[in-house]
Amino acid sequence: MSRISVQEQDFDVTTELQAICDARTDIGATVTFVGLVRDMNLDDSVSGMTLQHYPGMTEKALHKIVAEASQRWEVQDATIIHRVGELSPGDQIVLVCIASSHRHDAFEACSFIMDYLKTRAPFWKKEMLKDGSSRWVDARESDDHAAGRWEN
Amino acid sequence: MSRISVQEQDFDVTTELQAICDARTDIGATVTFVGLVRDMNLDDSVSGMTLQHYPGMTEKALHKIVAEASQRWEVQDATIIHRVGELSPGDQIVLVCIASSHRHDAFEACSFIMDYLKTRAPFWKKEMLKDGSSRWVDARESDDHAAGRWEN
Amino acid sequence: MATILYFARLGEQLKTSSEQISLNDMSTVRQLVDHLLDRGEPWSSEFESGRVLVAINQEMSGFDSAISDTDEIAFFPPVTGG
Amino acid sequence: MATILYFARLGEQLKTSSEQISLNDMSTVRQLVDHLLDRGEPWSSEFESGRVLVAINQEMSGFDSAISDTDEIAFFPPVTGG
Numbered sequence: 001m002s003r004i005s006v007q008e009q010d011f012d013v014t015t016e017l018q019a020i021c022d023a024r025t026d027i028g029a030t031v032t033f034v035g036l037v038r039d040m041n042l043d044d045s046v047s048g049m050t051l052q053h054y055p056g057m058t059e060k061a062l063h064k065i066v067a068e069a070s071q072r073w074e075v076q077d078a079t080i081i082h083r084v085g086e087l088s089p090g091d092q093i094v095l096v097c098i099a100s101s102h103r104h105d106a107f108e109a110c111s112f113i114m115d116y117l118k119t120r121a122p123f124w125k126k127e128m129l130k131d132g133s134s135r136w137v138d139a140r141e142s143d144d145h146a147a148g149r150w151e152n
Numbered sequence: 153m154s155r156i157s158v159q160e161q162d163f164d165v166t167t168e169l170q171a172i173c174d175a176r177t178d179i180g181a182t183v184t185f186v187g188l189v190r191d192m193n194l195d196d197s198v199s200g201m202t203l204q205h206y207p208g209m210t211e212k213a214l215h216k217i218v219a220e221a222s223q224r225w226e227v228q229d230a231t232i233i234h235r236v237g238e239l240s241p242g243d244q245i246v247l248v249c250i251a252s253s254h255r256h257d258a259f260e261a262c263s264f265i266m267d268y269l270k271t272r273a274p275f276w277k278k279e280m281l282k283d284g285s286s287r288w289v290d291a292r293e294s295d296d297h298a299a300g301r302w303e304n
Numbered sequence: 305m306a307t308i309l310y311f312a313r314l315g316e317q318l319k320t321s322s323e324q325i326s327l328n329d330m331s332t333v334r335q336l337v338d339h340l341l342d343r344g345e346p347w348s349s350e351f352e353s354g355r356v357l358v359a360i361n362q363e364m365s366g367f368d369s370a371i372s373d374t375d376e377i378a379f380f381p382p383v384t385g386g
Numbered sequence: 387m388a389t390i391l392y393f394a395r396l397g398e399q400l401k402t403s404s405e406q407i408s409l410n411d412m413s414t415v416r417q418l419v420d421h422l423l424d425r426g427e428p429w430s431s432e433f434e435s436g437r438v439l440v441a442i443n444q445e446m447s448g449f450d451s452a453i454s455d456t457d458e459i460a461f462f463p464p465v466t467g468g
């Protein structure tokens with residue numbers, strides 16, 4: 001049911017929603033998360049970003065996260081698209097779209113997938129700063145904490 | 153900051169997201185809820201729906217709900233579009249889109265707005281059934297319960 | 305004259321969505337409802353069966369709220385949007 | 387020969403993203419890491435400073451996990467996608 005894609009190209013939210021909803025009339029709710037490149041991080045001006053991943057393992061990890069969400073909540077369909085390569089401030093990075101007949105299931109599953117993706121899917125961000133330097137982004141404790149709240 | 157519209161016309165999610173995100177690079181996350189007309193309700197086949205509202209009061213109620221969400225969470229921008237008039241199964245009914253620099257704020261604010269909209273914004277649904285009859289949809293206790301969980 | 309509005313099932317059953325009423329000595333929503341109930345059917349059924357909500361000047365209000373002749377008073381069933 | 391992969395900061399600092407290593411009598415990830423540490427810099431700095439995660443055959447694993455010469459063993463920093 002679910003569509004998982006790791007790609008360089010941008011994505012279009014309407015197109016992804018239609019792919020999920022077209023030709024079916026049993027979906028009551030969709031919740032869509034889109035993550036974007038911000039122009040600031042840790043008080044520094046960001047001019048761009050490179051996203052690396054682990055081909056093969058990344059896709060497996062995302063499928064596993066969707067499977068886990070589907071066990072916990074009623075998920076009729078799910079789409080995850082994560083971009084890799086060079087991105088600029090304002091660019092879309094990631095899309096997670098969940099269709100369900102119940103809105104709370106859609107909200108919970110989408111939020112859960114984002115928390116798990118941020119701690120378990122092998123992607124790494126490298127930021128280019130306005131002063132010409134670059135740095136690998138450090139994992140944040142707040143993301144571990146966010147993923148941990150689903151363990152209870 | 154926020155855009156509120158009660159309208160007969162359909163809406164396009166990408167267009168609404170772009171209206172929020174274009175020309176700014178400080179948004180890290182958007183969460184978008186779309187509610188759709190289902191072809192079944194209470195075990196009956198639904199062939200269509202009419203949505204009535206209270207012009208003036210509806211818009212005021214929606215602005216108030218967004219203001220309340222903005223007090224509770226960091227909301228950079230918000231869009232609510234709710235359709236009225238005649239709708240068919242599969243049609244989009246409502247869009248709530250929240251932009252924030254923090255994803256959990258975007259998820260919470262969007263979920264809160266949907267719960268409050270369902271219990272406090274003056275809209276009423278009338279369903280047309282496949283057998284030719286029609287009925288006003290009854291408010292659901294589960295929606296009151298959902299809105300109640302934000303009171304604590 | 306107060307403007308009285310009826311929405312959704314109420315408007316349909318009462319066969320009117322709006323009317324003007326001189327409130328005279330009616331000073332609360334409850335007194336206005338009593339006045340409407342005196343009309344008999346279909347008013348009595350609609351206001352006695354099921355939950356009816358009231359808004360005064362487009363703000364959700366209660367049946368003990370004060371009303372005056374310049375108010376817009378709306379009656380409707382619990383909302384079902386979204 | 388096991389395939390060893392290095393991602394992100396690790397791949398950059400070690401100036402290699404992939405190599406083949408004969409595991410011989412190395413039977414756990416920890417033994418492989420000890421072998422890599424014996425190379426000195428930059429290996430020692432990268433494996434001793436900061437957190438390094440390991441995946442065996444594309445599954446998250448621990449440093450006590452068993453490894454064999456047919457495995458794909460990947461080292462990388464904590465993930466930062468999304």
